[in-house]
Amino acid sequence: MKFTIQRDRFVQSVQHVSKAISSRTTIPILTGIKIEASEEGVTLTGSDSDISIESFIPTEDGDHQLVELEQEGSIVLQARFFGDIVKKLPEDTIEIMVSNQFVTQLKSGSSVFNLNGLDPEEYPRLPEIAEENVFKMPKDLLKSIIRQTAFAVSTVETRPILTGIHWSLEDGHLTCTATDSHRLAMRHAQVETNTSDLEFSNVVIPGKSLNELNKILDDTDEWIDIIVTDNQILFKATNLLFFSRLLDGNYPATKNMIPTQSKTTVKLKAKNLLDAIERALLLSREGKNNVVNVKTIENNELEITSVTPEVGKVTEDVQSLDYTGDELRISFNGKNVIDALKVIESTEVEINFTGAMSPFVMKPAERDHMLHLFSPVRTY
Structure with a gap:
């Protein structure tokens, strides 16, 4: 693999996917960022198996060339060092080249780093989610919903279900609720659905996941697609995929409270x-x-x-x-x-x-x- 990439866009993507990486993971490969280069562009992935984030940098953005590809390929590099390194490289572009035994060279100006990489084939694949039932809303609305509910989740693990935010959807009306049993925050919003009969009543998203998503999203009126399955939720924005597992169990009936x-x-x-x-x-x-x-x-x-x-x-x-x-x-x-x-x-x-x-x-x-x-x- 060999390519040259605009440093600012690369740093931004590295920071985004790093939010999904935990140093406490028991799976060594998940301490790394997966980098994949193809003719379309460069894809970065980070995951701790609860949250997975994929950020895509296209080869071209309008008139700007962001990536110059010489050879396709992929590599996994240690996130702990990698984020700090790319942030401090001196020039506007970075050349990345993988040679034998996954040794990876980062070159920017006169600065050269050689890092030991990991086998990308060992990196878990992201969940395959059928995009049948989709609803969407502007990013700034989603950020408001998270900010106005996530603070009220429980930080105590004795009742894991209360560490999440409960979402229910009926007739295009989304209700989001968080409680730690001493206080409750509830937020309503109208959203757009791709089918008139799309509804769900017990989707509980970890508060930690939504707080990390909130840090990544820019505060614009650009729309974001949301897809819910039995155990996963996917937030899909331009050049960004954010997966989170859902919490198991039934959320308390807060309406009666x-x-x-x-x-x-x-x-x-x-x-x-x-x-x-x-x-x-x-x-x-x-x-x-x-x-x-x-x-x-x-x-x-x-x-x-x-x-x-x-x-x-x-x-x-x-x-x-x-x-x-x-x-x-x-x-x-x-x-x-x-x-x-x-x-x-x-x-x-x-x-x-x-x-x-x-x-x-x-x-x-x-x-x-x-x-x-x-x-x-x-x-x-």
Whole structure:
């Protein structure tokens, strides 16, 4: 194999596929990046068997020649060194040549690296996915969905299913839900399907997979195709394939957890509430309890307090924009509410309370496309 390639595009592809590679894998070949050169271009692949990423660099992009091929072939190179090497090579192009025993030479300007490669025939093949049932959405919408749900997945492995995000599709309407059993984030979106009867109800994608995908995707309105099978999901963008395994098991029935009625409804400026809770938590860092207490006072104001006995107490009043219903006194994990306020993308939020010891719901005041559910904290 021998080819010359534009360094910037090559570095970008190497960084993309490296996100799928784990140093903890028990399969030695998966610590490497597979590089395959053909007349069409250069394909790079990285995998840890849970996530697989394939990035393609075409020979030409418009008027630009990206790859000059002299000899087709493939090689697997250690990802640990390879990414750092290509990033620091001096010139705009890199020449890559594989000789006997998989020894690979990287040449850029006067810099020459000789690396010991691995047999590409040993590299596992990517899953073959029949592209019958496809739905699609703009990349920027997918990135928003991931950002607005993935933070709420569980980081504890005792219930593996909760480390994933539950997706269900019905009538072109996608619902994405994440919960760690203390909080829940739900996001709705309209998507396009290639068949009117495409639907599924229990697809659970590892939160880790979607976070890695989010890092790779550019924030544009270009469309991305999504294909779901029994145990895999494929995200297919221009020159990029991202495979992830799905989690086994049934996701809890979260719809039953969301209250349909409320005793108290409060509308607030999102930034005012966020700032007040962040200030309230300044004293609770040491205790790591993050408990914030809220009660209603006169003039439709909320009093927000946080007490850390060995440090002190903070109190702040926040003016509501609208207040209806019963008086309120509740305690909750302030950090969880902060996480939600940071992704809610709305200047005003509406919070519906159903009692001091019942979960409460927060959502954007202007739109109904997402909601966040929080469990209260017992403080006595």
